[in-house]
Amino acid sequence: MSGNTFGLLFSVTNFGESHGPAIGCVVDGCPPGLELSEADIQPDLDRRKPGTSRHVTQRQEADQVEILSGVYEGRTTGTPICLLIRNTDQRSKDYSAIAQTFRPGHADYTYLQKYGVRDPRGGGRSSARLTAPMVAAGAIAKKWLAAQYGTRVRGCMQQVGEIAIDFESWEHVPNNPFFAPMADVSDLESYMDSLRKAGDSCGARIRISASGVPPGWGEPLFDRLDADIAHAMMGINAVKGVEIGAGFESVVQRGTVHGDSLSPHGFRTNNAGGVLGGISTGQDLEVSIAIKPTSSIISPRETIDIRGESTEVITKGRHDPCVGLRATPIAEAMLALVLIDHALRHRAQNADVQPPLRPIPAAVR
Numbered sequence: 001m002s003g004n005t006f007g008l009l010f011s012v013t014n015f016g017e018s019h020g021p022a023i024g025c026v027v028d029g030c031p032p033g034l035e036l037s038e039a040d041i042q043p044d045l046d047r048r049k050p051g052t053s054r055h056v057t058q059r060q061e062a063d064q065v066e067i068l069s070g071v072y073e074g075r076t077t078g079t080p081i082c083l084l085i086r087n088t089d090q091r092s093k094d095y096s097a098i099a100q101t102f103r104p105g106h107a108d109y110t111y112l113q114k115y116g117v118r119d120p121r122g123g124g125r126s127s128a129r130l131t132a133p134m135v136a137a138g139a140i141a142k143k144w145l146a147a148q149y150g151t152r153v154r155g156c157m158q159q160v161g162e163i164a165i166d167f168e169s170w171e172h173v174p175n176n177p178f179f180a181p182m183a184d185v186s187d188l189e190s191y192m193d194s195l196r197k198a199g200d201s202c203g204a205r206i207r208i209s210a211s212g213v214p215p216g217w218g219e220p221l222f223d224r225l226d227a228d229i230a231h232a233m234m235g236i237n238a239v240k241g242v243e244i245g246a247g248f249e250s251v252v253q254r255g256t257v258h259g260d261s262l263s264p265h266g267f268r269t270n271n272a273g274g275v276l277g278g279i280s281t282g283q284d285l286e287v288s289i290a291i292k293p294t295s296s297i298i299s300p301r302e303t304i305d306i307r308g309e310s311t312e313v314i315t316k317g318r319h320d321p322c323v324g325l326r327a328t329p330i331a332e333a334m335l336a337l338v339l340i341d342h343a344l345r346h347r348a349q350n351a352d353v354q355p356p357l358r359p360i361p362a363a364v365r
Contacts, residue, residue: 006235007337008223009344012137016087018122018129024084025133027140029344030070032078034144041065041083041139047329048135050320053177061088061129065136083136087129101305101313105295112306128237128323131330138333141340149343151212153336155328156181158288160188161195161202179206179328195321201294203240204324208287208331210339213274215282215359216350217342224278225342232334233289238323241290245273266360282359285339289331291324 005013009029016023042065049063063085070081099120102109107126111118118124145151156173157165157180168182176185195202218225230242250258253271260283261268267283274285296319303313320326 006134006232007341009348010141010337010341012134012337014130014133016130016133017119017124018087018127019119019124020087022084022086023130023133024082025137027070027081027083027137030076030078030081030140031144031344032076034076034140034147035074036067036071036076036081036140036143037074038065038067040143041067041136044135044139044142044329044333045085045132047174048132048326050326063132081140083133085132085136098313098315101311102303103295103313103315104301104303105292126237128326131237131333134337135329135333138329138336141333141336145336145340145343149212149214151210151339153208153210153332153339155179155206155208155332157204157324157328158207159205160322160324161191161204163187163191173328178325192321192325199298201297201319201321201323203293204291204322204327206289206291206324206328206331208285208289208328208335210274210285210335213280213282213285213339215280216353216355217339217346218275218277218279219342219345220278223345224275225280225338226273226275226278228338228342229275229285229287229335232338233287233331236289236291236327236330236334238291238294238327239289240292243273243288244275245286246271247273247288262360264360280342285335287331287335289327291322291327294320294323297321 004015005011007029011028013026013028015025045063045065050061066084068082068084070077070079106123108118108120111124111126122129142153145153154170154173156167156170157178159165160178165180166182170181172181172183173179178185178188180188226244229244233239233242246253246258250271258271260270260272267281270283270286272281273287274281274283296315298314298316300312300314303311305311
């Protein structure tokens with residue numbers, strides 16, 4: 001009811017604050033028997049953690065995950081899995097100057113209006129630091145999906161500010177701090193350096209793709225697979241837009257183009273993004289998200305204080321000039337969490353269904 005739990009059969013309850021002693025989550029509903037250790041989870045946390053390049057916040061957090069329950073002798077037991085990540089590099093004094101003001105673009109105003117109290121240290125509960133436990137839970141989902149169905153979830157940067165990024169190869173994504181699918185990222189580095197010097201920030205666009213998704217996942221009408229994907233992506237801090245498949249490009253497409261024709265060898269195109277009628281088609285799931293510019297910038301901006309009086313605010317501290325730079329593993333995790341939940345739902349209701357047609361997942365050109 002309070003909005004801290006995600007998922008139905010595979011549920012993740014997120015807890016903690018940015019500057020509290022620890023953050024974490026409780027994963028309930030993970031099938032038993034999955035081989036699992038901290039080593040399976042840590043790589044994705046390392047991809048998301050701060051301080052990995054000069055282009056992101058220099059907060060130094062190891063983001064070392066601890067499994068406190070739900071695993072015995074290296075395998076999941078089917079009971080709740082508690083994952084803990086300790087905070088070790090808080091600098092709460094950075095926020096003392098803004099405790100009585102509302103930062104434009106932040107949740108300061110809305111949290112105070114809703115709860116009557118707020119934790120100003122690093123944004124408290126509204127901080128993007130709370131995405132780390134979701135990445136940890138998503139790593140469990142990724143491993144189970146890969147083992148059961150061969151499903152692979154991966155993401156990359158499509159655009160940073162005004163700079164569109166050409167897709168060259170997935171192989172380039174792990175080799176640069178932007179998760180960009182291209183070999184030369186010098187233009188992106190120069191762009192980020194200029195933003196930091198100007199005391200400004202920019203947004204980003206990220207692509208997330210899932211291959212090896214069987215047809216049939218999704219629950220019409222209101223638990224559609226694409227609806228749950230959109231719900232998950234909008235639950236990520238700073239996300240302001242979600243596209244499935246062709247997305248807003250569908251507006252200018254004709255029906256003769258947009259509808260994905262079927263042949264005995266597969267779908268001809270994938271404008272639907274792998275979902276029809278809220279149910280997976282067997283094609284790759286294609287999702288794109290828009291992330292707004294970082295709200296914490298050192299440029300002065302107009303605001304009000306808690307008395308409602310006009311003032312000016314400058315947000316000091318350690319912040320990303322583009323929060324989208326570390327969002328790729330977060331988006332991957334959220335897509336994986338949606339998929340494992342729907343996989344378990346489908347297995348519960350439809351395990352005995354024998355489809356009359358063999359799957360035709362491949363898009364042929």
